[in-house]
Amino acid sequence: xxxxxxxxxxxxxxxxxxxxxDVVHPANQKVVFQVERSSTESCAKAVENCQRAFTSWKVSPxxxxxxxxxxxxxxxxxxxxxxxxxxxxxxxxxxSSTKWWTEFQLKDVTGFMRELIQACKxxxxxxxxxxxxxxIIVDREPFGVCLAIAAWNAVHLLTARAIIxxxxxxxxxxxxxxxxxxxxxxxxxxxxxAAGLPPGCLSVVHVAKEDASDxxxxxxxxxxxxxxxxxxxxxxxxILASLAGKHLKPTLMELGGxxxxxxxxxxxxxxxSSHIILGSFLNAGQICMSTxxxxxxxxxxxxxxxxxxxxxxxxSVSETPALFSSSxxxxxxxxxxxxxxxxxxxxxxNDMESLSGSYVSRTILGPAQNDMEIYREETFGPVSIxxxxxxxxKSNDEVIDEMIELANDTDFGLTxxxxxxxxxxxxGVARQLECGAVHINAPTAADVPKVPHGxxxxxxxxxxxGVEGIRSFTQTRSIEVGIGDPHALPLHIFDL
Numbered sequence: 001x002x003x004x005x006x007x008x009x010x011x012x013x014x015x016x017x018x019x020x021x022d023v024v025h026p027a028n029q030k031v032v033f034q035v036e037r038s039s040t041e042s043c044a045k046a047v048e049n050c051q052r053a054f055t056s057w058k059v060s061p062x063x064x065x066x067x068x069x070x071x072x073x074x075x076x077x078x079x080x081x082x083x084x085x086x087x088x089x090x091x092x093x094x095x096s097s098t099k100w101w102t103e104f105q106l107k108d109v110t111g112f113m114r115e116l117i118q119a120c121k122x123x124x125x126x127x128x129x130x131x132x133x134x135x136i137i138v139d140r141e142p143f144g145v146c147l148a149i150a151a152w153n154a155v156h157l158l159t160a161r162a163i164i165x166x167x168x169x170x171x172x173x174x175x176x177x178x179x180x181x182x183x184x185x186x187x188x189x190x191x192x193x194a195a196g197l198p199p200g201c202l203s204v205v206h207v208a209k210e211d212a213s214d215x216x217x218x219x220x221x222x223x224x225x226x227x228x229x230x231x232x233x234x235x236x237x238x239i240l241a242s243l244a245g246k247h248l249k250p251t252l253m254e255l256g257g258x259x260x261x262x263x264x265x266x267x268x269x270x271x272x273s274s275h276i277i278l279g280s281f282l283n284a285g286q287i288c289m290s291t292x293x294x295x296x297x298x299x300x301x302x303x304x305x306x307x308x309x310x311x312x313x314x315x316s317v318s319e320t321p322a323l324f325s326s327s328x329x330x331x332x333x334x335x336x337x338x339x340x341x342x343x344x345x346x347x348x349x350n351d352m353e354s355l356s357g358s359y360v361s362r363t364i365l366g367p368a369q370n371d372m373e374i375y376r377e378e379t380f381g382p383v384s385i386x387x388x389x390x391x392x393x394k395s396n397d398e399v400i401d402e403m404i405e406l407a408n409d410t411d412f413g414l415t416x417x418x419x420x421x422x423x424x425x426x427x428g429v430a431r432q433l434e435c436g437a438v439h440i441n442a443p444t445a446a447d448v449p450k451v452p453h454g455x456x457x458x459x460x461x462x463x464x465x466g467v468e469g470i471r472s473f474t475q476t477r478s479i480e481v482g483i484g485d486p487h488a489l490p491l492h493i494f495d496l
Contacts, residue, residue: 133484
């Protein structure tokens with residue numbers, strides 16, 4: 001099977017079998033699919049088709065655009081349509097995503113799509129402002145052709161928001177698929193066309209890893225590409241932001257994280273322990289919002305360790321999922337080795353070396369010190385660390401202040417979690433954290449569809465979700481309409 005580009009909804013005639021690259025399953029290293037290898041010409045054709053479609057799509061009634069997205073959501077929910085089964089099967093074929101993680105996304109994504117529909121209806125309407133002898137109309141208009149690059153790790157949710165948000169706002173979209181999930185992301189394009197999306201409004205191009213730098217540079221240099229949204233690593237995001245800046249293209253960047261959990265002195269550690277485990281190990285830690293650091297007073301460290309170990313012992317867990325590549329797994333193992341060599345012990349996980357290939361044992365280490373590589377690097381694996389705050393001869397307020405300082409002592413700022421029995425105190429702490437979202441008495445890995453989602457600092461800028469997400473894919477135009485006497489302008493006050 002060759003997974004082709006989706007340049008329009010119409011079948012593409014091929015003069016010959018295109019050049020391909022392989023998708024390799026991370027668990028067994030077997031080739032799953034061969035994928036069409038995009039060229040300079042195919043990327044240019046994708047942009048051309050989207051530009052042509054934009055002329056009519058941008059003026060299409062908002063209700064029409066919303067109806068298409070609603071129909072796509074209905075197709076996912078309708079078991080007889082087979083769409084949910086196809087999307088789930090493709091994702092599991094390409095990655096080590098568990099059946100639960102895949103099905104969770106597909107259940108969640110339809111609600112997300114409907115929240116976007118509602119948000120779009122709130123945002124895409126003209127606003128009138130009274131001025132001096134004038135009325136000013138402020139319109140929100142689409143940018144044009146948007147380039148979307150969505151990561152593989154939560155492919156259904158990330159792909160949906162990357163393409164549906166700009167489409168609802170009246171843009172057309174070129175989606176550069178992840179080299180790990182090209183089939184799943186092509187299916188999202190097919191789904192939207194099946195729901196009634198007009199031809200050319202969405203193109204999906206597959207780019208081999210070795211071609212990515214040249215072809216993405218080509219796309220960003222194309223004057224017809226007016227906007228970029230990217231979800232992925234901070235390292236790649238930095239490169240893309242630089243390229244986009246060179247061509248003055250606006251961007252939305254949702255990047256990496258180093259999410260802290262702050263266990264205030266009065267926190268319920270037993271309850272928190274289950275949320276720490278969930279936040280650390282969900283999807284093998286391959287989520288930008290994963291719990292990476294747990295901050296606790298030194299006097300409560302042993303109590304926390306006991307709570308985590310008891311919770312883990314009583315938790316029914318599946319087999320450890322594979323990470324997305326063997327090189328990623330080795331990098332995570334290297335971080336664990338470094339931490340152990342510098343004094344950290346395993347609270348959970350002792351059999352790291354028994355797992356080979358792309359597998360890493362679920363691990364929580366502590367106490368961690370700031371000279372360990374894992375203290376600052378995003379692991380993007382099933383690993384978190386416990387950092388203790390010396391609370392001897394210190395007041396609770398002093399301990400909390402130090403926790404806040406340590407939580408903010410990172411280049412990242414995506415999400416955080418604060419635990420306390422005192423909601424007022426927890427709220428006060430939350431408002432001092434340098435990140436895009438804080439969850440009180442809840443895990444770090446949480447995302448509410450109608451609430452703005454995005455990071456501070458090296459975790460990115462711009463926002464997905466809700467009305468802020470729609471605004472991210474529009475630009476304003478102000479029109480001043482004079483309503484006074486056009487001859488009444490007192491020219492004598494100007495130094496002409």
